[in-house]
Amino acid sequence: MNGQLLKVEGVSKRFGGVHALENVSLYLEPGEVHGLIGPNGAGKTTFFNVMTGLYRADTGQFSLDDQPYRPDAVHRVAQAGIARTFQNIRLFASMTALENVMVGRHIRTENGIWAALTRHRRARKEEARTRDMALQLLEYVGIGELAERRADTLSYGHQRRLEIARALATEPRVLALDEPAAGMNAVEKQQLRELLDRIRGDGRALLLIEHDVKLVMGLCDRITVLDHGQVIARGTPQQVRQDRAVIEAYLGAGAHD
Amino acid sequence: MSLAIAFTEPATRARLGVLLFAMAVLIAPWIAGHAGGNAWVRMLDFALLYLMLALGLNIVVGYAGLLDLGFIAFYALGAYLAALLASPHLLTQFPALAALLPDGLHTSIWLVVPLAALLAAGLGMLLGAPTLRLRGDYLAIVTLGFGEIIRIVMRNLDRPVNITNGSKGIASVDPVHLFGVNLGRTQELFGFKVASVYLYYYLFAVLAVLILLACLRLQQSRIGRAWMAIRDDEDAAEAMGLDTRKLKLLAFAIGASFGGVAGAMFASFQGFVSPESFTLNESIAVLAMVVLGGMGHIPGVVLGCLLLAALPEVLRASMGSLQQWLFGQVLVDPEIVRQLFYGLALILVMLYRPAGLWPTRQENLR
Numbered sequence: 235m236n237g238q239l240l241k242v243e244g245v246s247k248r249f250g251g252v253h254a255l256e257n258v259s260l261y262l263e264p265g266e267v268h269g270l271i272g273p274n275g276a277g278k279t280t281f282f283n284v285m286t287g288l289y290r291a292d293t294g295q296f297s298l299d300d301q302p303y304r305p306d307a308v309h310r311v312a313q314a315g316i317a318r319t320f321q322n323i324r325l326f327a328s329m330t331a332l333e334n335v336m337v338g339r340h341i342r343t344e345n346g347i348w349a350a351l352t353r354h355r356r357a358r359k360e361e362a363r364t365r366d367m368a369l370q371l372l373e374y375v376g377i378g379e380l381a382e383r384r385a386d387t388l389s390y391g392h393q394r395r396l397e398i399a400r401a402l403a404t405e406p407r408v409l410a411l412d413e414p415a416a417g418m419n420a421v422e423k424q425q426l427r428e429l430l431d432r433i434r435g436d437g438r439a440l441l442l443i444e445h446d447v448k449l450v451m452g453l454c455d456r457i458t459v460l461d462h463g464q465v466i467a468r469g470t471p472q473q474v475r476q477d478r479a480v481i482e483a484y485l486g487a488g489a490h491d
Numbered sequence: 492m493s494l495a496i497a498f499t500e501p502a503t504r505a506r507l508g509v510l511l512f513a514m515a516v517l518i519a520p521w522i523a524g525h526a527g528g529n530a531w532v533r534m535l536d537f538a539l540l541y542l543m544l545a546l547g548l549n550i551v552v553g554y555a556g557l558l559d560l561g562f563i564a565f566y567a568l569g570a571y572l573a574a575l576l577a578s579p580h581l582l583t584q585f586p587a588l589a590a591l592l593p594d595g596l597h598t599s600i601w602l603v604v605p606l607a608a609l610l611a612a613g614l615g616m617l618l619g620a621p622t623l624r625l626r627g628d629y630l631a632i633v634t635l636g637f638g639e640i641i642r643i644v645m646r647n648l649d650r651p652v653n654i655t656n657g658s659k660g661i662a663s664v665d666p667v668h669l670f671g672v673n674l675g676r677t678q679e680l681f682g683f684k685v686a687s688v689y690l691y692y693y694l695f696a697v698l699a700v701l702i703l704l705a706c707l708r709l710q711q712s713r714i715g716r717a718w719m720a721i722r723d724d725e726d727a728a729e730a731m732g733l734d735t736r737k738l739k740l741l742a743f744a745i746g747a748s749f750g751g752v753a754g755a756m757f758a759s760f761q762g763f764v765s766p767e768s769f770t771l772n773e774s775i776a777v778l779a780m781v782v783l784g785g786m787g788h789i790p791g792v793v794l795g796c797l798l799l800a801a802l803p804e805v806l807r808a809s810m811g812s813l814q815q816w817l818f819g820q821v822l823v824d825p826e827i828v829r830q831l832f833y834g835l836a837l838i839l840v841m842l843y844r845p846a847g848l849w850p851t852r853q854e855n856l857r
Contacts (some may be wrong), residue, residue, distance in 0.1 A: 253516065312732030320730075326723035328851070329716070337720040341732035347741070350712030351705055364713070398697075404732055430728055 561638025569754025
């Protein structure tokens with residue numbers, strides 16, 4: 235029996251007079267790939283930002299693994315077990331690929347100033363383990379041979395992968411991806427799909443904002459559709475595809491006639 | 492052929508570099524002393540003090556990416572602490588204290604240095620706390636103001652109770668005593684007479700090397716990586732779970748503590764402190780060393796320091812005689828030529844090597 239891994243209930247967020255989100259709820263099961271779609275300006279990224287602590291919700295309840303969490307500080311959300319990537323890739327540009335992933339390990343490791351200065355045995359052990367795990371993660375996303383390259387010298391597709399590896403390094407229960415396929419060519423998209431399938435197979439839940447309908451329909455188990463800050467449909471890809479409200483939202487009223 | 496490859500191997504090259512650097516550090520004062528007498532050795536002493544400052548500032552600016560224009564405040568704090576704890580000034584102001592300490596106030600350097608580091612670290616956090624939300628230029632302005640506040644406080648803290656002796660400064664600060672040896676006097680070592688400036692040189696060199704090693708170790712650590720992540724992209728760093736407030740405070744504190752140590756050394760070396768040693772110009776000079784050499788890259792910072800600390804003095808010393816030789820007379824005041832070259836050098840570096848003279852790894856792949 236699968237419980238609910240991530241439970242977000244009744245989230246509202248207003249910017250002045252604009253209701254960016256109105257009573258939005260969303261549930262994620264372990265191993266599920268959940269798509270969050272909607273026309274431009276529907277509130278997808280706002281929802282992402284609220285969920286990950288970048289914006290503070292006006293109302294709403296959040297829990298991860300039956301443990302309520304308060305998304306009131308970005309770094310605490312990551313510590314709770316939700317990692318994210320960004321719509322426009324945001325890597326640590328001057329650091330190597332390996333170092334980027336090692337930063338992802340930060341919250342799961344302990345070495346402090348004393349450890350850095352003395353490099354005692356336990357500190358060296360932790361550092362070596364961090365390095366090994368980071369290398370493994372680079373291999374996992376398929377860019378192991380680029381470990382020593384500066385992040386900003388990587389190709390676009392590789393940067394996307396690196397960002398995912400860095401997020402995975404925080405050992406997230408939920409991985410939230412903001413338009414991971416944006417700007418990718420067909421080959422890169424296919425590879426991305428294989429990677430996301432593998433991550434799902436490892437028992438993490440994925441939340442995906444994506445415009446590429448083919449990717450979303452092919453990959454997601456369930457989909458939530460937002461429009462004007464409200465949930466207008468949810469269900470399997472098939473259900474959503476045939477939903478009148480969804481078709482209207484995307485193509486305008488009367489389009490289905 | 493194989494030898495050439497061996498010397499281009501990064502590990503070998505690094506080891507060779509360290510060896511050469513160590514040798515250069517050891518013999519530098521003797522060469523300088525031979526060429527220009529004790530004044531030049533004294534210049535090297537100051538270069539080492541600047542190096543400690545630049546390494547401290549490099550943690551804040553180079554690693555964590557926090558532009559700090561008031562760094563000299565921590566230097567001032569260390570200097571005034573050493574001056575107060577090891578000079579007759581406090582005792583003349585507070586007779587009750589003088590009665591308690593009939594031999595005068597001569598705090599050991601072993602206590603002054605850790606105290607200076609701790610106090611500066613505390614002040615660093617105090618400055619850091621309200622500025623955590625500020626980024627870039629705004630942070631620079633606040634830190635600039637902070638640096639000036641400290642200097643002005645030092646200048647005016649002679650009333651109602653005379654603590655810093657105002658703009659007159661505090662004189663007769665004890666020289667450093669190490670293991671019973673007074674570094675302020677010429678000492679005899681194996682039959683050699685070693686002047687005070689040489690003794691201080693080696694003390695400063697040891698401290699600078701310790702700080703340098705600490706910086707290198709910090710750079711390649713979990714904390715160092717976290718700082719650089721914040722420097723590169725603060726939002727992404729936060730999304731990775733990094734507590735950016737805590738990490739920034741840590742950078743401020745550690746950078747400041749190095750500045751405090753350098754300050755305490757400065758006071759003991761000079762025997763005198765006054766607010767005029769801690770002007771905004773000094774903050775900028777230290778920042779220029781870090782930026783000119785290559786932010787976040789230790790060899791670059793060392794180079795920047797050597798150049799900017801030594802170059803003005805060398806120019807000052809040589810410009811007069813150079814003009815004599817070229818034109819038969821001194822046409823322009825050497826002091827003005829010196830400043831001209833100094834400014835010109837900074838502008839040229841920023842134009843042609845914007846990342847610094849010796850920046851951190853740069854890849855020109857593919």
